[in-house]
Amino acid sequence: MESVQSKASQSVTFDISVRSKPGGQSFLFDSVPGDKSVSQRGIILNAIGEGRGVVHNVLRSRDIESCVAILGQLGVECIWDGDDLAVSGRGLRGLKPPEFELDIGNTATSARLLLSVLAGHPFRVELAGNRLLSTRPMEWVVDPLIRMGARIDYLGNPGRLPLTIEGRAPLLPLDVEATVASAQEKSAMLFAALYAEGTSHYRQLCQSRDHTERLLRYFGIAIKTEENVTSIQGTSSFACLDVWVPGDISSAAFMLAAYVIRNDEQRGELAIRNVGVNPTRLGFFRALRAMGLELELSGEHDLPSGEPQADLHCSPRSSLKSVLVEGDEEVQSLIDEIPLLAAICALAEGTSVIRNCRELKDKDTNRIETTARMLAAFGIQVDYNEDEMVIHGEQRPSAAVVDSCGDHRIAMTAAVLASSLDEPSIIKNCGCIAVSYPNFLADLAQFAEIELLD
Structure with missing residues (x-):
């Protein structure tokens, strides 16, 4: 075997x-x-934090490798030690413009979360994916990001990758009703809200995966959930932290x-x-x-x-x-x-x-x-x-x-x-x-x- x-x-x-x-x-x-969901979120949060954090027991899959490669193109240093990944953060607004198109491969989660992060950076990026990812919907993340001030244009089929995004600093605060039950929409909106000036609110259709909320609280972000409404305060910075992945x-x-x-x-x-x-x-x-x-x-x-x-x-x-x-x-x-x-x-x-x-x-x-x-x-x-x-x-x-x-x-x-x-x-x-x-x-x-x- x-x-x-x-x-x-x-x-x-x-x-x-x-x-x-x-x-x-x-x-x-x-x-x-x-866990793939926790791995991706822990890596990205440390990438936009300040200092250095180690994400322990990372899933070393193709999706995670794609996410790490994209962060490398954005200036984030990531060093593997077995299944642990040391991430040197560049700060909330410190990612650098990439030299080439960002190809995220097959990972929809990373694509949607990184769209939200890039929406808070005032430079233009082209984001693409593989054949399967290019058939998956992006509009339920893209549309709120446009309302928050990002400029996003589809390069092929509307609502799908590839696309270009030019961010804004700061973003406008968000007050939005969920359009899908998926935790990916919620997570993407909460990541974008970090870049907003003021408090954002997201009303989910039901309780979905709460990995993002748990990690944001752990990183010291001002976030609270009452019934199905999550409120989050925009921030200027937060420190990198070690993350343990189950x-x-x-x-x-x-x-x-x-x-x-x-x-x-x-x-x-x-x-x-x-x-x-x-x-x-x-x-x-x-x-x-x-x-x-x-x-x-x-x-x-x-x-x-x-x-x-x-x-x-x-x-x-x-x-x-x-x-x-x-x-x-x-x-x-x-x-x-x-x-x-x-x-x-x-x-x-x-x-x-x-x-x-x-x-x-x-x-x-x-x-x-x-x-x-x-x-x-x-x-x-x-x-x-x-x-x-x-x-x-x-x-x-x-x-x-x-x-x-x-x-x-x-x-x-x-x-x-x-x-x-x-x-x-x-x-x-x-x-x-x-x-x-x-x-x-x-x-x-x-x-x-x-x-x-x-």
């Missing part, structure tokens, strides 16, 4: 063959990669799913240590518990920079029941795990429904559609529309050939489902896995026999 992982890390595109690995042993993961709950979810769907009735227990358990990210755990899974957390504690972390334990369960997941807030708490949950629901008793998931249309792919097509390749019936998936349970998946369409979460979900089958499945276009979970194949190898195909 080490040779497979080594080759995979060097390949932009590759296919894999996956089948179940026999054995009923227990499974232990001492850690999972650092294990990514989304990465842990893949290993948990691989364990849950195994056919081996004699399997032991599963333990995953040091997993981030932010309450706004626990929807996948709640859904599995509602389905009857014996899932426990132990040793919960807060890291110095404010994120909770715990060890996850799971015991064998012979059958699962169907589940209903609905409501913007609950869906936001498991938005990245919906493809995995749909795969598990196909093996449960009864019919499961995942509702209010329209945001998935604007991910790397239309993830409602690509999830349904991926499951259909395995022989699993899923009915869906633009806001809902209905998964018919008690189905018996069969080995399949699946194209990930370049979507890392579709590729990994297909590999997890294949890891429960005796016959090998082929998952195509798996280079995208490096976007969020570079060690995925090595970790999945506890459950599966994996072969990298030429």
